[in-house]
Amino acid sequence: MLLLAMDTATPAVTVALYGEGRVLASWEQIDARRHGELLMPAVDRVLSTAGRKISEVTGLVVGNGPGPYTGLRVGLVTAAALGAARSVPVHGLCTLDGIAHAAVAAGLTGPFVVATDARRKEVYWARYDATGTRVDGPAVDRAGELPAEVTVLPAVGAGAVLYADAFADVRRELPQHASAGALAALAAQRLAAGEEPAPPRPLYLRRPDAQVPAGYKVVTP
Template structure:
């Protein structure tokens, strides 16, 4: 299955053409403030490199966020335009999920992290299962480094631009009983190749983007932030605390099952 995959969720623009797991062509570049200017020429360049046209593809894939509001709109609008012209199926992939595909097969809990535009962070938790499925442990969150640290109850591999920028603050918020590992530098940025691989799974399952598709912004409002600054706790923060407690309970149950399974095989 040949696909065009695009990621414009951050200042880093990534475009790739895949044939199943094989990368036919790809291009990654710093596109801060220039996604609209650079995206179409980059796609044209990859079509020339591969000798393909959009009509020879089998599908389209784009990252849907969270991330840069402008970048997300540019990427989604461009791929929606290609869908209209070609009538190809379009799959959308959450950016943090796509980043987890950078580390496919890793057994450790994964925590991809991106910067939010208000000095906060986006993150989610994932785990690769023994049968090569990506399990979402915690859905996309937005908040402070302290909120991120509170959502972790077991050792995890943290990575992404948000980790690079806020490493010290995040480490300070994590329990000393939790081991934090760093991913290779190559996995720090969203990649159209990984987005494409995740999108291929969706296309094969028939999970196509709807007509009214919009980016996944995952952003707290200014009113909620002001409420916290005044000494209160926003409804979003309260929801995130409840979610964190549920996730921690699920992880504890899963650990108990794994330990019970290990003791049973001895």
């Protein structure tokens, strides 16, 4: 099994190649405005670093979000296109699950919450048990209006750091953005256990800012 993973649901453009039970190569850059520009060169760089070809990849893993519409769709469309071109499966995973997996791998114990920046003074969040299994969410809420049972838990992610006053225990030393390596490792773990990952469908959680105009003005007879 050789998995090519990517995520563009957070400001991180992140790509990793996973095989032989480990991350073979990875690359990431924090740049919320250049997902489309950075992603495919990152794929080429990761494959080159690992000394592998795209024809060797047996599956793709992509973060489903939640995340902003523009950034999130870059990863999903790219993964779908590569999967179709190579006739390999594309596995979708909740981006927050990947951050949770990375946090547990970094030593976090006990129940916790992952929160990423959703803009508009809101966060995307999900609650996890000690093993990193999601027990609530994903959801989107204003940081100051989160449920009490969420805000009292140790909090991981850029949303928690940005709105630190809303959380009782922010773990700034733990991963703040998505990691393709963590996503790939989580996907491999679930596949080995016989679980079927979710399809690569976006978790937007709220309506887009762009709306179809109503009440067009007639300018022709």
